[in-house]
Amino acid sequence: MARAVSTRRKVFYTAAAWSVALLIFFPVFWTILTSFKTEASAVASPPQLFSADWTLDNYAEVWGRSDYPRFFWNSVVISVGSTLLGLIIAIPAAWSMAFVPGNRTKDLLMWMLSTKMMPAAAVLIPMYLIFQRTGLFDTRTGLVLALMLMNLPVIVWMLYTYFKEIPSEILEAARMDGASLGKEIIYVLTPMAIPGIASTMLLNIILAWNEAFWTITLTTVNAAPLSAFIASFSAPQGLFYAKLSAASTMAIAPILILGWFSQKQLVRGLTFGAVK
Amino acid sequence: MKMTVRALLGASAMLALTGAAFAQTTITVATVNNGDMVRMQGLMADFNAKHPDITVEWVTLEENVLRQNVTADIATGGGQYDVITIGTYEVPIWAKQGWLESLNDLPADYDVDDLLPAIRGGLTVDGNLYASPFYGESSFVNYRKDLAEKAGITIPDAPTWDDIKAAAAAMTDTEAGIYGICLRGKAGWGENMAFLTTMANSYGARWFDENWVPQFDQPEWKAVMTDYVELLTKYGPPGASNNGYNENLTLSLQGKCAMRMDATVSAGSLTDPAQSEFADQVGFALAPDMGLGKRANWLWAWSLAVPASSDAKEASKTFINWATNKDYLALVAAKEGWRNAPPGTRTSLYSNPEYAALPFAKMTIDSINAADPTNPTTKPVPYVGVQFVAIPEFAGLATSVGEIFSAALAGQKTVDEALAEAQALAVEEMTSAGYIK
Numbered sequence: 001m002a003r004a005v006s007t008r009r010k011v012f013y014t015a016a017a018w019s020v021a022l023l024i025f026f027p028v029f030w031t032i033l034t035s036f037k038t039e040a041s042a043v044a045s046p047p048q049l050f051s052a053d054w055t056l057d058n059y060a061e062v063w064g065r066s067d068y069p070r071f072f073w074n075s076v077v078i079s080v081g082s083t084l085l086g087l088i089i090a091i092p093a094a095w096s097m098a099f100v101p102g103n104r105t106k107d108l109l110m111w112m113l114s115t116k117m118m119p120a121a122a123v124l125i126p127m128y129l130i131f132q133r134t135g136l137f138d139t140r141t142g143l144v145l146a147l148m149l150m151n152l153p154v155i156v157w158m159l160y161t162y163f164k165e166i167p168s169e170i171l172e173a174a175r176m177d178g179a180s181l182g183k184e185i186i187y188v189l190t191p192m193a194i195p196g197i198a199s200t201m202l203l204n205i206i207l208a209w210n211e212a213f214w215t216i217t218l219t220t221v222n223a224a225p226l227s228a229f230i231a232s233f234s235a236p237q238g239l240f241y242a243k244l245s246a247a248s249t250m251a252i253a254p255i256l257i258l259g260w261f262s263q264k265q266l267v268r269g270l271t272f273g274a275v276k
Numbered sequence: 277m278k279m280t281v282r283a284l285l286g287a288s289a290m291l292a293l294t295g296a297a298f299a300q301t302t303i304t305v306a307t308v309n310n311g312d313m314v315r316m317q318g319l320m321a322d323f324n325a326k327h328p329d330i331t332v333e334w335v336t337l338e339e340n341v342l343r344q345n346v347t348a349d350i351a352t353g354g355g356q357y358d359v360i361t362i363g364t365y366e367v368p369i370w371a372k373q374g375w376l377e378s379l380n381d382l383p384a385d386y387d388v389d390d391l392l393p394a395i396r397g398g399l400t401v402d403g404n405l406y407a408s409p410f411y412g413e414s415s416f417v418n419y420r421k422d423l424a425e426k427a428g429i430t431i432p433d434a435p436t437w438d439d440i441k442a443a444a445a446a447m448t449d450t451e452a453g454i455y456g457i458c459l460r461g462k463a464g465w466g467e468n469m470a471f472l473t474t475m476a477n478s479y480g481a482r483w484f485d486e487n488w489v490p491q492f493d494q495p496e497w498k499a500v501m502t503d504y505v506e507l508l509t510k511y512g513p514p515g516a517s518n519n520g521y522n523e524n525l526t527l528s529l530q531g532k533c534a535m536r537m538d539a540t541v542s543a544g545s546l547t548d549p550a551q552s553e554f555a556d557q558v559g560f561a562l563a564p565d566m567g568l569g570k571r572a573n574w575l576w577a578w579s580l581a582v583p584a585s586s587d588a589k590e591a592s593k594t595f596i597n598w599a600t601n602k603d604y605l606a607l608v609a610a611k612e613g614w615r616n617a618p619p620g621t622r623t624s625l626y627s628n629p630e631y632a633a634l635p636f637a638k639m640t641i642d643s644i645n646a647a648d649p650t651n652p653t654t655k656p657v658p659y660v661g662v663q664f665v666a667i668p669e670f671a672g673l674a675t676s677v678g679e680i681f682s683a684a685l686a687g688q689k690t691v692d693e694a695l696a697e698a699q700a701l702a703v704e705e706m707t708s709a710g711y712i713k
Contacts, residue, residue: 040551043526065317124348132354217345220304220356221333232336235309 028252034245035059042242058246066229068250075225075254077140078215079208082147083201086155089148091197094159095185099168109160112153120213131218140223143215147208154207155200162196163189199265202258209255226251301591302331303358306346308339308578311544312411312618313361315608316599322607323598330591339466346583350375355585358592362407362581364398364649368666370581371401377582377589378404379596386597390622392641395577398649398660407579408600411541412620414643415474415573417561418528418546419535420554423447423454431535433639434571437478437503437564440535444511447534456511458533459504462520463682465674470574470663471537472681473674476500477653478565478572483665483702486658488711490702492677492695501684501691508685517686529553537563537572540643543636544615560639562646568654574663575647577620620644669709676701 033049034042035058041051062068097105127146128137136142166189174188190197212227219228233240233247259266307313317334324332335357337345342361349356350370362370370376382388388396388405395412399405417440419431427446432439444456460471473483481496491497508516513527525542527533531554549555563573580599582592598604602624605617614631619640625631626641652662659665664674677698684694706712 040529043529045526045530045532065314125352128348128354129352132352137354137356216337216341217348220306220335224335228335228337231338231341233309234338234341240309 028256031245031252032249034242035249037242039240039242042245058242059250062233062243062246062250066232066247068229071224071226071229071251072254074140074143074223075209075227075251078143078147078223078225079205081140081144082151082208083155083204085144086148086152086204087159087197087201090152090155090159090200091190092185093156094163095189097156097160098163098166099171109157112156116153124217127214128217137218138220138223142218143223143225146214146218147211150211150214151204151207155204158200158203159193159196162193162200166192195265195268198262199268202262202266206255206259300329300331301588302333303586303588303591303595304333304335304356305359305361305580305595306335306337306342306357307361308342309336310578311616313578315612315616316410316604319604319607319611323595326598327591327594330594332595350583350585353585355583355587357583358586358588359580359595360583361410362579364575364577364579365661365664365666365671367399367407367579367581368401368660369668371404371406375584376406377584377586377593378406379408379582379593380404382408382593382597385603386601387624390602390624392621392623392644394575394644394647394649395621398575398577399579407577407581408596409577409579409621410600411618412575412577412644413539413541414563414575414620414640414647415471415538416540416563416639416643417535417537418543419443419559419561420447420531420533420557421559422554422557423534424559431559431561434562435564437566437572440537440564441503441507443535444507448511453532454534455513455527455532456534457507458513458519458524458527458536458538459508459516460520460524460538461508461512461517461682461685462523463517463675463678464520465664465671465678467520467678468682468685469674469678471572472500472504472678473663474563474572474574475504477570477662478563478568480566480568480570480654482653482655482657484658484706484711486656488658488706490699490706492699492702497695498691501681501695505685505691509687517682539576540636540640541619543640544619547635548615558635560636562639562643570652570654571643571646573643573647575644575649576663667711669705669711673702673705676705 033051036054036056037048037051038053038055038057041048041053044051097109131137131142131146134142136145170192171184171188174184179188209225210227212231215225215227216231219225230244230247230251233244235244313336320332323330343366346357346360346362348354362376367376386408391409392412395409396405399407399409417431417435424431424443424447427443429443429446431443435443440457446456448454448456460468462468476482476497479496479500481494481500482491484490513519513532519527521538521542524533524536524538525545528536528542528546529552531552543558543560545551546558547555552558563571565571580596582589582596586592600621602622605622605625608617609630614628615634617625617631619625626637631637647662649660649662651657659667661670664670680689680694680697680701683689684691689697703712
């Protein structure tokens with residue numbers, strides 16, 4: 001009897017999970033479908049799930065009109081660069097917060113998180129001026145710095161949560177064996193925290209890849225990533241939905257593939273410390 | 277020895293001159309994504325061949341993002357953009373701020389006198405031209421001739437609002453999915469408020485009196501809003517309060533709007549058999565009036581301007597001269613036909629017999645000529661602009677008012693409630709901005 005209830009529940013939860021997943025994935029699926037339609041089919045009423053006249057013209061036109069490889073390379077450099085730089089700063093910070101906390105460590109963590117609650121537009125002009133005066137405007141270095149600072153609270157929080165799970169006795173043993181602080185972090189802590197660091201890295205690459213406000217505002221030509229590539233196909237006056245969908249699909253495809261292959265690490269990183 | 281020195285000096289001078297001749301100037305052009313701008317990017321081979329010393333980099337952005345980025349850049353003197361795409365609303369405001377470079381010194385072949393007077397007037401401040409129009413537009417009525425014929429009605433070339441109401445009633449066939457009239461309902465200063473402001477002009481209503489006091493509490497606005505809500509509620513498509521330019525154009529291309537009032541620039545799409553199922557059945561008429569001497573049509577141009585912060589002003593002006601010259605229209609015509617030439621900027625385009633033969637050419641030029649930015653409505657106003665008020669506060673205020681009116685259209689509030697709310701909001705905004713003492 002108990003087994004029957006359990007199976008029913010299992011079916012219910014599975015169905016619910018699939019429903020939510022399909023609901024979330026549907027807009028992406030619709031975008032991908034639309035990218036293969038003609039502009040007329042893309043806006044057909046009632047909407048057509050499958051078009052009678054599939055075409056690759058939208059991809060050809062988007063490719064022909066834009067320098068996709070340059071946008072793509074900028075996205076790679078900016079997202080990977082900001083994440084690696086963030087990790088270099090966040091690992092020692094999270095170590096100190098997890099293993100040698102002070103009286104104000106919790107407050108500091110909360111303050112770091114609170115900076116994420118500030119609307120980006122509130123600091124638009126100061127950021128703009130700083131980037132212009134320092135020559136960082138429209139440079140990949142500038143965006144690496146900006147996105148690193150933006151995602152640093154998330155990186156620190158994730159690593160802190162992960163480091164808290166590692167027994168401090170192991171680090172103490174290394175110290176008793178004569179390991180310096182640097183060696184303790186590099187040779188003892190980091191290898192044990194590799195899964196956590198990997199999931200943090202993946203999540204932050206995705207966050208940086210998808211960031212649109214600063215990457216569009218602080219670039220023009222040289223450092224513009226794929227978010228700017230999509231924006232260049234958006235038009236309030238003109239019917240370009242199919243081309244916009246093709247551009248969107250080209251922009252999200254790399255990160256979708258990365259997410260697909262690393263979903264185990266991602267889920268682990270997101271749920272770590274949630275259940276103890 | 278002297279000879280050697282002279283020879284060396286001569287060689288150096290030659291080298292310097294050669295270097296200067298091939299010195300490459302790169303200009304960054306910020307633009308919006310629409311058909312005419314995309315077409316221009318496709319024709320860049322012509323510019324590159326004529327000006328090999330100028331490299332053009334493009335930044336294409338959605339209209340509102342472009343406005344935000346360009347404003348931030350110019351206000352902070354950044355100089356990231358050398359040529360910007362700018363609307364008629366911004367030109368007088370930005371020119372007065374000293375943000376734009378005067379274009380009075382464009383070469384003679386630019387032929388400034390060929391620009392349509394109404395469009396040129398909107399881009400001129402204190403006698404100086406600050407932007408060169410790339411394409412201009414007004415608004416007019418497009419309708420399906422087959423449906424009008426079936427309903428036994430004739431839509432005059434210069435209709436009144438009563439004609440429009442009667443035609444909408446006669447052509448509506450909701451069971452067949454045909455809606456008598458499609459008008460902008462989506463909230464936004466460039467969406468429903470662009471249309472409603474022109475409708476108000478034709479009804480004798482105005483945004484502000486001579487002392488900048490908002491006028492939404494006047495009977496003219498009550499008549500405008502009552503008719504607008506009634507027209508769309510009775511004869512408009514479902515969910516009209518969510519429909520903007522794109523949505524109504526889509527419905528028209530599918531033949532579901534028997535009649536639509538919107539931008540003249542959409543005529544090319546409506547009469548193109550590749551885009552429209554009813555391309556050969558489209559008729560055009562001027563925007564309607566109430567017999568008061570003002571029609572409900574607007575005036576807009578997307579223009580190219582040089583920000584004062586640009587460090588490549590000469591090269592930028594060379595590019596603008598190429599992109600907005602008469603020769604460019606001929607280039608588009610030669611490559612893609614006269615139908616695709618950017619409309620609404622030059623008198624010579626409309627005197628060209630091939631262009632004049634297009635079904636929308638006459639109505640477009642008549643509509644543009646009927647708009648008067650300095651005298652938009654029947655009563656005196658303290659502002660310039662047909663479908664907008666050229667003050668910096670307008671975009672924010674009109675978007676808020678647009679949300680209120682869109683809610684009235686959606687049935688969330690009555691016309692009286694919406695007008696009272698709009699009046700209170702406008703009075704508060706104009707008082708805090710210092711217009712009302």
